[in-house]
Amino acid sequence: MFRIGEFSKLTQVSIRMLRYYDETGLLSPAVIDECTNYRLYSAEQILALNKIIFLRDLGFNVSEIAVILNQWNNEFIINQLENKRLEIENTIKTEQDKLSKIELAKRDIYQEKIAIHCNVSIKSIPSYQVLSLRRIVPDYYSEGKLWREMLVFANKGGISISNDTFTVYYDTDYREKDVDIEICAPVAGMGKDKDGFVYRNTEPVPVMASTMVYGKFENIAGAYLAFANWLQEHNQYRMEGQSRQIVHRGPWNEKIPDNYLTEIQIPMKEI
Known part of the structure; x- marks a missing residue:
């Protein structure tokens, strides 16, 4: 039998860790002397301690180690090692993504691109249950007419519309005329399609770039230019x-145009 200090020296494991393994139930002393209260370990316990250290160094926590020690066979251990490998790979990828974002943020700061008026963020957009109206209209300024039509339709049908309305632009380029747009208003429940108004679930967007535009609607053009610069730098x-475009504060809830708040959203694909 070896006292804890002797066992520590022979196994190259600190007394503190041996006591910790005892407290957690992973490796208790073989005997505790009744007279001296010394913790005594046997040579046979070195193998069990080596297993604990082996698993600890591979990233297993105490509870995981306890499970493996109780079911020590080759097939079970190989499965546990494969699961741990996948877990570590996912952790590495997550941390690498964080490092990439840190570098991009540093570059944005150095280039003074992180000011709120042109800050671009990436987020995930879920599917929404909406009442929508899609039309080809003469120009972008005609969007207001569609919203007035929807307001009339909703009032007649007693439909409650939330403030989180948004517009989807289907053209892949900028159009001077004949613009294909859809206005969408989230609703609590589905109804019957009528007069061009359609109830549907919008598609979720896993990677959506977003920027906020403060002030008059004329400022939106400048925000798209800032967006273009951001895309060029974040290739x-x-x-x-x-x-998509969301007017969080507009003519219907804000009297001062300088206080308008519009969000531009552009779906992205990581390459």
Whole structure:
């Protein structure tokens, strides 16, 4: 039998860790002397300790090690090792993504691109249950007419519309006329399609680039230019799908145009 200090020296494991393994139930002393209260370990326990250290160094926590020690056979251990490998790979990827974002953020700061008026963020957009109206209209300024039509339709049908309305632009380029747009208003429940108004679930967008535009609607053109600069600098993204626009504060809830708040959303694909 070896005292804990002797066992520590022979196994190259600190007394602190041996006591910790005892407290957690992974490796208790073979005997505790009744007279001296010394913790005594046997040579046979070195093998069990080596297993604990082996699993610890591979990233297994105490509870995982306890499970493996209780079911120590080759097939079970190989399965556990494969699961741990996948877990570590996912952790590495997550941390690498964080490092990439840190470098991009540093570059944005150095280039003074992180000001709120042109800050671009990436987020995931879920599917929404909406009442929509899609039309080809003469120009972008005609969008207001569609919203007035929807307001009349909703009032007649007693339909409650939330404030989180948005517009989807289906054209892949800028159009001077004949613009294909769809206005969408989230609703609590589905109804019957009528007079061009359609109830549907919008498509989720896993990677959506977003920027906020403050002030008059005339400022939106400048925001798109800032967006273009951002895309050029962040070439790991490519535009894909229909862009959206959300007017969080506009003529209906804000009297001062300088206080308007519009969000531009453009779907992205990582390349």
